[in-house]
Amino acid sequence: MGLRIASSTRDQDTLVLSLIGELELATAGRLGDAVRGAEATGARCILIDMEQLDYLDSAGLGALLRAKRYATAQGQELWAVGISTQPYARVLRSGLGELLCRKG
Numbered sequence: 001m002g003l004r005i006a007s008s009t010r011d012q013d014t015l016v017l018s019l020i021g022e023l024e025l026a027t028a029g030r031l032g033d034a035v036r037g038a039e040a041t042g043a044r045c046i047l048i049d050m051e052q053l054d055y056l057d058s059a060g061l062g063a064l065l066r067a068k069r070y071a072t073a074q075g076q077e078l079w080a081v082g083i084s085t086q087p088y089a090r091v092l093r094s095g096l097g098e099l100l101c102r103k104g
Helices: 028-041 058-073 085-094
Strands: 003-011 014-023 045-056 077-081
Touching (some): 003 028, 014 028, 028 045, 028 058, 045 058, 058 077, 058 085
Parallel strands (some): 014 045
Antiparallel strands (some): 003 014
């Protein structure tokens, strides 16, 4: 299926990256590219909207963690929101829910 990333703004300080499809080994690098590109927008907060993400594997989870670390190093916040069923179960099993997820 692949991965499509749609970018939008919630307000002047918040960039939303909506993930559509599958975040897995073959597509994980695209998330990193999108987060690195977000730095140029001046956004202080990046929300990774996972409502339309159908599948998340361990490589995708690793990509989320790397994105979180990168954003934090740049002085930005990064949170996953709107997580659909399968990806949510993967995040819960990993024990990384509090680090990655924010409601709202």
